[in-house]
Amino acid sequence: MDFSLTEEQTLFRDAVRSFAERHLAAGALARAHANAYPWDVAEMMAEQGLIGITASEENGGIGGTLMDAVIAIQEVARSCPRSADVVQAGNFGAIRVLAQYASPEQRERYLKPLFAGKGLISVAMTEPGAGSAVTELQASVKPDGKGFRLNGSKIFTTHGTHATVFLVYVRFGPGTGNIGSVLVERGMEGFTFGGQVPFLSGEEWNPLFFDNVYIPPENVLLGPGGFKKQISGFNVERIGNSSRALALGRYAYETAREHALTRRQFGRALAEFQGLQWKFAEMKIQLDAAQLLLYRAAASADRGFPSAEETAIAKVACNRAGFNVANEAMQVMGGAGYSQDSLVEYCFRRTRGWMIAGGAIEILLNRIAEHVFDRTFPQRAETRAKETA
Numbered sequence: 001m002d003f004s005l006t007e008e009q010t011l012f013r014d015a016v017r018s019f020a021e022r023h024l025a026a027g028a029l030a031r032a033h034a035n036a037y038p039w040d041v042a043e044m045m046a047e048q049g050l051i052g053i054t055a056s057e058e059n060g061g062i063g064g065t066l067m068d069a070v071i072a073i074q075e076v077a078r079s080c081p082r083s084a085d086v087v088q089a090g091n092f093g094a095i096r097v098l099a100q101y102a103s104p105e106q107r108e109r110y111l112k113p114l115f116a117g118k119g120l121i122s123v124a125m126t127e128p129g130a131g132s133a134v135t136e137l138q139a140s141v142k143p144d145g146k147g148f149r150l151n152g153s154k155i156f157t158t159h160g161t162h163a164t165v166f167l168v169y170v171r172f173g174p175g176t177g178n179i180g181s182v183l184v185e186r187g188m189e190g191f192t193f194g195g196q197v198p199f200l201s202g203e204e205w206n207p208l209f210f211d212n213v214y215i216p217p218e219n220v221l222l223g224p225g226g227f228k229k230q231i232s233g234f235n236v237e238r239i240g241n242s243s244r245a246l247a248l249g250r251y252a253y254e255t256a257r258e259h260a261l262t263r264r265q266f267g268r269a270l271a272e273f274q275g276l277q278w279k280f281a282e283m284k285i286q287l288d289a290a291q292l293l294l295y296r297a298a299a300s301a302d303r304g305f306p307s308a309e310e311t312a313i314a315k316v317a318c319n320r321a322g323f324n325v326a327n328e329a330m331q332v333m334g335g336a337g338y339s340q341d342s343l344v345e346y347c348f349r350r351t352r353g354w355m356i357a358g359g360a361i362e363i364l365l366n367r368i369a370e371h372v373f374d375r376t377f378p379q380r381a382e383t384r385a386k387e388t389a
Contacts, residue, residue, distance in 0.1 A: 005071070013071050019048055020079035028080040032346045035204065037120060037162035041083050042090070046117030050076070051090030055099040059107055060115050066236070066298045070243045077247035078254075081343055081350070084244050089159060090114070092240030094123040094167040097181075097233035098221065105218055110165055110183065122163035123234075124154040124184075124208055131156075132363045133379070135227070140171040141182060141215055148215040150182065150190075154208040158357065161196060161204050168210070172224045180226035183219045184210070201349045234359075236301055238311050241358035242294050242318035246287065248347040249322030252337075253283050255344050256329035259336065276332060283325045290314070290321035309371040312364040319361060322351040 005013060023044060031038055045051050053069045055061020062068075069091040077084035089095065095114055098121060102111060113119035130137040139152025150170060157166070165185050172178045184191055194207030222229055257280065260270040270276050297314040300307050326348040330337035337344040355361050370376050 009067065009071060012068060013075055016048075016050065016072050016075040017078065020076045020083070024076065024080035024083050028082065029341075029343060031080060031082040032343055033202065033340065034082075035202075037159070038083060038086060039117070041080075042086050042117035042120070044117070045076075045083075045086055045090065046115060050087055051117055052095070052099070052111075052115040053091050054096060055111075055115070059099050059102075060111055061099060065302045066239060067295070067302055070239065070294065070298050073240065073243040074247040074250070077244065077251055081248050081251050081347060084247055086117075088240040088244055089120060090117070093158075093234070093237040094121045096236065097123075097230060098167060098183075100233065101222055101226075101229060103218070106183065106221065113164070119164040120159055120162055121165050121167060122157050122159040124157050124160070124166045124168040125234075126156045127152070127154055132360055134169070134231075135176045135179065137169055137171065137179070139168065139210065144214065146217050148182070148217075148220070150184070150210045150213040150215050152210050154210075156205055156357075157208055158203075158205075160193075160208060161206055166208070167221065169230065176227055178224045179230075180220070180222040180224055181230055182215045183221055184213060184215070188213055190214070199353060201353045202346070203353075232306070235308055235311055236306055238315045238358050239294070239298050239301065241354050242290075242297070242311075242315045245322035245351050245354045246290050246294060246318040247322075248351050249318075249325035250287055252326040252329035252344045252347040253280075253287060255342065256280075256332040256337065259333050263333075270332070279328050279332060283328055286321040286325055290317040293317045309368060312359070312367045315359060316361050316364050316368070319351070319355045323348070323355060326351050 024041065031041070042051070049062050050072050052061035053064040053072060054066055057063040069087070072091070073084050073087045076087050098106070099111060110119070110121070114121055125134060127137050127139060139150065139154065141148035141150045150168070152170070154168065163186065165183055168182050168184050170180060170182055172180055190211040190213040192209045192211070194209065196204040196206045198204050260276055260280070263270045293314040297307065297310040300310055326344065330344050330348050333342065333344055336342055339345065366377060366379070
């Protein structure tokens with residue numbers, strides 16, 4: 001099997017790399033430690049066709065592939081790890097679900113500014129009592145005339161402090177079959193935010209509160225029965241998470257490699273010490289193995305056969321490789337890697353969070369085990385009680 005990029009993919013990779021080196025590398029450190037969303041970068045990327053890569057041209061996108069989006073994230077991260085977030089947000093997760101299922105009116109109103117880099121969409125899924133057990137969410141809508149009234153709250157919402165529109169998972173009634181999603185714009189009456197709380201990564205989140213927010217019918221994206229479609233999109237989103245984790249691990253690796261070649265101790269370069277040589281060999285193995293698993297998941301999805309198992313395996317491998325490599329790179333560099341003068345410590349903090357976000361590693365291991373044994377392993381207490389009764 002040939003794992004090399006096609007000629008077209010190679011040209012695309014080189015173009016993105018050149019763009020990132022020319023326009024993003026110089027401000028990489030400042031962006032990593034800034035709280036504001038890099039709107040200037042988003043607009044530049046939109047002009048370069050790096051937002052909406054996987055959306056069809058009919059829907060205002062570029063009409064590219066998931067592999068193209070993976071390449072874009074990795075090449076941007078080579079020069080500016082923070083800017084890779086913009087590529088991810090512009091191609092995976094909520095924006096991908098919206099592009100796939102939006103009505104013509106929703107595409108015009110929401111997708112157009114998103115693809116132009118002038119808007120940002122955030123998925124509001126997690127609740128105080130519904131994290132990995134997402135089907136236990138309590139946020140609900142009830143009919144009100146032609147529309148609905150939304151009540152509930154959300155937490156840990158990625159980009160929630162900057163988003164212009166939110167894709168909110170809600171209940172239209174009891175049971176998983178009545179879970180769907182609505183679009184809520186910042187500034188809608190009854191939609192408020194709690195205080196900002198920083199993550200270890202430096203990013204901030206704030207609780208979202210919906211107090212009788214009126215949802216007009218045109219703001220319903222997926223009504224009852226839409227849960228499987230939403231989760232299918234979320235499954236593919238993990239490819240974006242995996243790409244960023246791996247890309248930041250590789251950035252830390254390359255930085256530490258350069259440090260080992262130029263930093264001298266006891267009269268010789270660090271690279272000449274066998275203990276560090278073995279560290280770099282182990283890092284290279286982890287990065288390359290995870291890269292192949294990521295390519296497999298993306299290629300399968302592009303062929304029209306997205307595999308939940310392959311995606312889960314890729315995410316676990318990339319999350320672990322990204323974090324482990326960033327951790328070892330920081331150790332190699334000592335105080336220089338631990339300092340905020342370097343982006344290695346930033347990569348360490350960011351990759352740690354992605355082992356939780358987008359599907360915790362432990363939950364994904366459960367899903368992988370189900371494929372191994374070709375059966376489900378219910379986690380819900382009442383289901384397990386019935387099975388053992």
